[in-house]
Amino acid sequence: MNRESVDAVRSKELNKPGRLAEFLAGGLWPAAFFLGAYFLLSIAVRLMLPNGLTLDEAEQALFSQHWLAGYGPQPPFYNWVQNAFVSVIGISLFSLTLPKFLLLLLCYLFFGMTAREVDARPGFAAMAMLSLLTLPQISYMPQQDLTHTVAVLMATSLFLYGLFRTLVRADWQGYLIVGAAIGIGMISKYNFGLLPASAVIAVFCDREWRARLFDPRILLTVIIGLVIVFPHALWLRGNLDLATSGTIGKMVEANAPHGLVRIARALGSLMLACIAFGALTVAIFAVAFKREFTRSLNAGDRWTRFLGLMMAGGLVGVVFVILFTGTTKITERWLDPYLLPLPLYLLLKLERAGIDTTSHLRRFVPVFVVIMLVTLVPLAGKTLTGGLTGSYTRINYPFTSVAEFLKADGRPAVIVAAGMNLAGNMRLQFPDVPVINSEQPIAGFPAANAMKGPVLAIWADSGRPSGSPPIDLSSVDRLGLTASPAKSLLRPYYYGDGKMQLNLGYLWLR
Template sequence: MNRESVGAVRSEELIKPGRLAGFLAGGLRPAALFLGAYFLLSIAVRLMLPNALTLDEAEQALFSQYWLAGYGPQPPFYNWVQNAFVSVIGISLFSLTLPKFLMLLLCYLFFGTAAREIDARPAFAAMAMLSLLTLPQLSYMPQQDLTHTVAVLMATSLFLYGLFRTLVRADWQGYVIVGLAIGIGMISKYNFGLLPASALIAVFCDREWRARLLDPRILLTAIVGLVIVLPHALWLRDNLDLATSGTIGKMVEANAPHGIVRIVRALGSLVLACIAFGALTVAIFAIAFKREFMRSLKAGDRWTRLLALMMAVGLLGVILVILFTGTTKITERWLDPYLLPLPLYLLLKLERAGVDTTSHLRRFVPVFVVIMLVTLVPLAGKTLTGGLTGGYTRINYPFASVAEALKAEGRPAVIIAAGMNLAGNMRLQFPDVPVVNAEQPIEGFPAPDAMKGPVLAIWTDGGRAAGSPPIDLSSVAALGLTASPAKSLSLPYYYGDGKMQLNLGYLWLR
């Protein structure tokens, strides 16, 4: 028997006493079922909370009204997927939640599939797949409020699978998968672009793998990627300022220093982001494997060198962004495409040091379960205890009650709302009514023949309706409607102390 066969038998014997661990050791399918149950529970927890939306959810709800080649600072892939779900099952909290967790499940599954290309043992693929739970960006943060980030994580895992498959088998399917992943990644988040560049450099540095870059089938990669990216690229050509302003704004602090002080601060934020991204994973592996972990730091092979070089080049790219732009802060979210391979890298280092990592699956299962349970608590806990702690979330906003009060006065044909969060929530509460964000109207929406009264204009104003309404109504000016006097609406937060209220101003145009 070879080393892998002996290792597999030894792993099965050690894992067998733990029923769940034994089930998960079966490979990708059992691990996917396990994670699928976790994500179904995640959806259920979200649906149990009030029918109000977080900021990202509100954005998706609003943008689901129309199909565009670009929507603003973020590329459109997630919006397109979201719109497809809404087109099929309608706008609801469920249809806004489902795509995120399906993409997240695919991210885990593609990652496990990528690991299987390197090591065919079922337990190893499952171990690699589940180890993503140790990354807060893959476990904790998606439970809060992520959309586009989840899409780029899925694209990154798909890219790793396509890359590894191409290096192992060099079949045309691998080249197509890489192109598909690059296309999806580039229209998920722009920072994905550094990942294929880092992979290109890492593969080029291996003498044998270098031939994969000269294979004519790499044209399939280019064609598939270009076809996916082209519609948004054409839009981006004419909307570059709109697409980049929001991203650059998030990376530059107000009143930021200049020169060397800015660079030092930005590099410091990069170091902190790296720690925030991977410290928990490294700590869990170090505690679980102890001396073996320290010994593994000196071990490696061409696969660990590939992953290390990819991560290093990706981070080097971020440093270049810092040096040549006005960037002052980097968050761990920006590092997702570059550091996602970290758990697999650590597992491979341990394997190359002679450690059978699959034999430790039973020890890791309680860690995975605890992470799953803990990550479900914060959003629900903060929402349900808002009245006790004073720490409210946007989910505490009483938008369902707001809708009931407004419907008692009439049914609007169009809603003009001030701000993304308010507009998205109005879209959820009035699913058959076109909603316009007064701060970012979309040209041609609603269609001219659909624009009619009555129009409901609504804004957040602290309960003060006096004076001129703080909302731009130019998008409905051509209708020639007459505005009623502005009114105030104040309702207590859900699960609040009865004192904290959502204060809105509104008026009707008839």
């Protein structure tokens, strides 16, 4: 074989897609399998860490004791999903972790199905699915905590699939999916409501698609959405302050300015949130496609115009929220429903510029793999190195050791804990014992005829002895029990330096 033939063969070999890229180019299901393996690894990493719960995990553990139409500042969809898993497999760290990653997998899958409605090539659907990894809100943040946000991401992806299906085929199934997605989205996060509103505006701006809004089958969308939302809407009527106080409180800074200064600060916060949300994705695409990316910015068709209008509509809605509320702070998490389509938007722009994005999958696979590995490191790294850095996560809290000590002192019939995190951890450690959060008790729980002693009361202790214990015990007053003297319980943090300790106070009512 001559030199030219050898070079030709070598060039051909180098240009062959890698095995993983070739597998992923198979489309929706190979990409879903790949992501499923990543999420199984994510679950395994979490299960290898101590079972001290993050704040969101603790909330789910505590609320999994009861089925309610509303639980507080957050809508109940994720709680209902969590409760279903706990009902089937019991309360455990595994049952608290599994629903989140299943919903995340569905988010990626529905996004790939959305892309497939626009471009039937298997590689394009895979590229769209995996490009979600470039959004830190989708890849990194759920690894740290998050529950309700994951639910709204899944609902947004489902909504996009139903919407695109309706625009392409206009079948009744598409209208049904849109209705289900709107219902689920509205009971996942209240800010989801701006997404269907912006979609209606974007559809109306297209002369041909406008007819979809007046199709009689849209009644199916309305009915399905209302049926899903109805139970929570009834609860919301009597609990509006409770439902909105938490969200508004997070969006308003203490000692915030007023008037134009407030609005300017909020708009600046919105701009920074947009950059934080999408900058990494844009940078990765720009580096990968170079001049082709710059050329694609002027390309487009009705799909890119539609997605651009829809994303812009959501952001304009946020501006109205800023103008008509006291909002001073917008975080990138608040933009999830509106900017989730960004990777698909960029891919379609590139395609309309004549660039075959699927041929670049091999180039992107190492980026995707690095992102997947990097997102697994921070939570585990921070937990395992707490003793070296002096920075501890809630996962380092030694609640297993605390529970072992308390169980040796007796078995409680009811636990009253001060604060969500402590109450949720007590629920995990004492799975058969009703747990009450003294700071946010649920009316009627436990049932009056099921309440009995002994009662364990527990709180975070500063170590300073003072008068009465810093915990509200009015929820168990009707039992007429006598409190023992308060005691302190100190246990060293897991993976700590042996000096830093969790300090709890507790007493028994018998």
